[in-house]
Amino acid sequence: xxxxxxxxxxxxxxxxxxxxxxxxxxxxxxxxxxxxxxxxxxxxxxxxxxxxxxxxxxxxxxxxxxxxxxxxxxxxxxxxxxxxxxxxxxxxxxxxxxxxxxxxxxxxxxxxxxxxxxxxxxxxxxxxxxxxxxxxxxxxxxxxxxxxxxxxxxxxxxxxxxxxxxxxxxxxxxxxxxxxxxxxxxxxxxxxxxxxxxxxxxxxxxxxxx
Numbered sequence: 001x002x003x004x005x006x007x008x009x010x011x012x013x014x015x016x017x018x019x020x021x022x023x024x025x026x027x028x029x030x031x032x033x034x035x036x037x038x039x040x041x042x043x044x045x046x047x048x049x050x051x052x053x054x055x056x057x058x059x060x061x062x063x064x065x066x067x068x069x070x071x072x073x074x075x076x077x078x079x080x081x082x083x084x085x086x087x088x089x090x091x092x093x094x095x096x097x098x099x100x101x102x103x104x105x106x107x108x109x110x111x112x113x114x115x116x117x118x119x120x121x122x123x124x125x126x127x128x129x130x131x132x133x134x135x136x137x138x139x140x141x142x143x144x145x146x147x148x149x150x151x152x153x154x155x156x157x158x159x160x161x162x163x164x165x166x167x168x169x170x171x172x173x174x175x176x177x178x179x180x181x182x183x184x185x186x187x188x189x190x191x192x193x194x195x196x197x198x199x200x201x202x203x204x205x206x207x208x209x210x
Contacts, residue, residue: 050099051092055084058101061158062108065150069109069191071198086110103187104205108150111200114140116147116190119170121206127159127177128208130190135169137192144195149173151188151208153180165192182210 059066059080070082086107093102117133130149134141143165151159159175173190185208192201 047099051088052084054092054099054101055087058087058106059083061152061156062150064158065108065148065160065189068148068193068197069200069203070111071193071200072111082110083108103152106187106189106205107203108189109148109191109200109203111191111202113145113192113194113199113201115201116192116204118190118204118206121188121208123180123182123208123210124174125178126174127180128175128185128188130173130175130188130206132171132173132190133169134165134171137165141165141192142195143167146193146195147171147173147190148193149175149188149190149206151175151177152186153177153184154186155184182208 063080066083067079070079073079073082087105091102091105091107092099093105094100114137117136119131119133121128121130123129128149128151132147145165146162147165149161153159157177159177161173161175163173165171175188188206188208189203190206191203193199
């Protein structure tokens with residue numbers, strides 16, 4: 001990039017060939033662009049690009065949950081950064097020679113709290129009922145901590161439920177969606193968040209049965 005301050009030239013703006021000209025802080029600025037952009041397309045690079053595309057699509061679909069699921073992160077990192085980092089190498093399978101997201105391998109949260117021990121998840125009249133062993137998480141998890149559950153449907157809808165752990169030895173959380181069928185659920189997950197929102201557990205994939 002070059003800067004021109006010639007009073008004979010005056011203000012410059014617009015583009016010509018591979019140059020773009022504009023005025024910044026009273027100075028004429030000329031920025032050059034490469035005539036050709038080298039876009040290498042080796043098999044390995046294409047695989048990486050496909051993974052990034054798939055993960056960005058998953059982030060868009062689960063964004064509100066992912067924002068809850070990664071409170072324990074280094075300064076400067078976003079929940080999206082953490083989500084991509086955690087899943088980039090491990091959340092895929094090959095179907096008919098095509099790389100796709102594996103929902104059982106996908107992680108929507110990560111942290112230092114103990115994981116949820118899911119007992120079962122079934123479809124009821126009101127939606128998905130997830131039962132979990134709250135007693136097994138004591139004393140690391142308190143009654144005022146939060147359990148978060150979500151389910152992504154084939155329609156693209158995202159069901160979300162959040163509640164306090166409470167005092168019952170066996171807890172239940174409902175993802176409300178009347179007349180839901182098990183085959184309509186692409187992925188269902190649960191994880192724990194501390195009451196102050198500063199910690200979380202690794203998400204657990206839940207197999208939903210009809």
